[in-house]
Amino acid sequence: MNKKTLFLSPNTLKKAIVESQILPLAAACKNETILLSKYEFDKLSKFEQSKIKTCKSKGLGSKIRILNKIKADYIYIRDPFDFILCFILRLLGFINCEFVYDFRGVAHEEMLFKNSKAWKCLIVKYLERFAYRKANFISCVSNNMKLSLMKKYGERNNVSMTPCGADFRIKKIIKCNEIVNFCYLGGLSEWQKFESVCNTIDHFKHIDKINFHIITKDIELAKYQLKQKGLLSENISVISLARSELPSYLSDMDYGFVFRDNTFINNTASPIKVSEYICAGIIPVLTSGVGDFYDILKNSGLGLDRAEFHNMDLQELKAMKNDDTIARGLYNLSEFYSWDKLASTHIVNQIGFN
Numbered sequence: 001m002n003k004k005t006l007f008l009s010p011n012t013l014k015k016a017i018v019e020s021q022i023l024p025l026a027a028a029c030k031n032e033t034i035l036l037s038k039y040e041f042d043k044l045s046k047f048e049q050s051k052i053k054t055c056k057s058k059g060l061g062s063k064i065r066i067l068n069k070i071k072a073d074y075i076y077i078r079d080p081f082d083f084i085l086c087f088i089l090r091l092l093g094f095i096n097c098e099f100v101y102d103f104r105g106v107a108h109e110e111m112l113f114k115n116s117k118a119w120k121c122l123i124v125k126y127l128e129r130f131a132y133r134k135a136n137f138i139s140c141v142s143n144n145m146k147l148s149l150m151k152k153y154g155e156r157n158n159v160s161m162t163p164c165g166a167d168f169r170i171k172k173i174i175k176c177n178e179i180v181n182f183c184y185l186g187g188l189s190e191w192q193k194f195e196s197v198c199n200t201i202d203h204f205k206h207i208d209k210i211n212f213h214i215i216t217k218d219i220e221l222a223k224y225q226l227k228q229k230g231l232l233s234e235n236i237s238v239i240s241l242a243r244s245e246l247p248s249y250l251s252d253m254d255y256g257f258v259f260r261d262n263t264f265i266n267n268t269a270s271p272i273k274v275s276e277y278i279c280a281g282i283i284p285v286l287t288s289g290v291g292d293f294y295d296i297l298k299n300s301g302l303g304l305d306r307a308e309f310h311n312m313d314l315q316e317l318k319a320m321k322n323d324d325t326i327a328r329g330l331y332n333l334s335e336f337y338s339w340d341k342l343a344s345t346h347i348v349n350q351i352g353f354n
Contacts, residue, residue, distance in 0.1 A: 002032045005348065006072035006097075008086070009037035010079035011057075020167065020339075021104075025076070027051045028343035034070055036063065060085075068094045076348045077135070078102040080127035087134060100348045101135035103128075103145060104164075109265055113191075129153045139347050141270035142292045148268050160347040163270040163292070165279075165339035168247040172281025172327050175252075180317045183213040183253040183282065185246075185273050188221050191266075193259035196287075198229050200257060200306065205231060207314050213253060214238040215246075250280035254321040259306060260289035267291060275337040278302075281330050283320065285309045302329045 007026045009018050018037055026033045027048050034053045035041075041054055055070075057063040067075075067089060075097055077083045089095045108125035132138060132149060138159040140146050146161050182204070188194045201212050212235060214222050222238045241249055250256075256277035260266040266289040274293045277284045284303040286294050297303025304312075312320075320326060335341055343349065 003073040005029050005031040005074045006034045007076045008082050011038050015039045024339050024343040029349045072097050074098050076100045080131050083131040098136035100137040101131045103140040137347050145268035162346045164272040165337050165342040166276040167339050169279045169334050169338045170251050176322050180210045181253045182255050184257045185215045188218045196259040197257050212236040253282045256282040257285050259287045262289040278337050279334040
């Protein structure tokens with residue numbers, strides 16, 4: 001008899017994140033798979049429809065009834081309050097299963113960053129520690145996070161690492177032309193350091209063979225900030241792209257920016273934008289606060305530190321973007337940051353198979 005894995009989606013997650021992160025995990029699972037979420041999914045692929053049974057939770061009572069009815073062998077959880085609920089249900093004998101807890105971030109640290117009340121942060125910290133110690137299996141997004149969790153909450157077995165991945169993978173075709181394309185993909189929140197991106201544009205704006213591409217949903221705000229700095233010109237484009245348009249557009253880019261402050265949250269994170277750059281064959285330009293990626297890309301020679309990047313001239317930029325060794329290296333590395341690969345090797349999809 002096949003075993004069952006239930007994927008419990010937090011009510012706080014946006015539908016787009018459930019679709020991009022949890023659905024691929026569930027689709028890759030070899031067990032019988034159930035997704036419990038507050039959303040309805042009417043655009044599942046035929047493959048997903050064949051793999052995943054979806055259940056809609058309308059509230060706490062509904063969630064408890066479904067958990068009790070399904071009798072899963074494994075439950076995938078990524079919210080500390082959901083973990084406490086499942087733990088209590090198991091303690092009372094309503095369910096009998098093993099738990100996989102996935103730290104996609106350290107919630108109490110993120111709450112502190114957002115200036116949440118100290119007592120709320122403390123409660124969530126203790127709940128996360130409880131989940132870390134009591135779950136049968138732990139997953140997290142970076143090696144830095146794994147080390148941090150062990151330092152905070154103690155050593156334990158069954159801790160795996162799965163970074164955020166891209167939903168595409170491109171074998172880049174090198175175009176040995178005179179133009180160099182820089183790109184920034186993302187939002188304009190303060191922590192995303194768009195002002196630093198503007199400063200980098202300002203540094204290179206005098207070179208007429210360089211084009212700058214800003215890909216963001218905040219088009220008007222981006223144009224306003226660029227205009228305030230006197231950076232709007234013919235070689236700067238600011239656009240918004242549908243998800244399906246992104247791979248093709250990125251395939252023409254050469255260098256991509258992700259800048260972060262050197263903080264705990266950033267050092268333990270796994271920015272999906274870096275994975276998308278790698279999977280598009282773009283050379284990432286980073287600061288030291290960008291999680292595991294900074295050391296991995298610097299040590300492999302496949303990425304650049306921002307300060308080092310600022311010291312390059314046009315000929316050096318063209319030579320690096322046309323380097324076939326770097327293109328092959330990024331393509332080989334992209335296998336480990338493609339979500340199809342990551343979903344199939346995630347610990348939740350490596351346990352309990354007959």
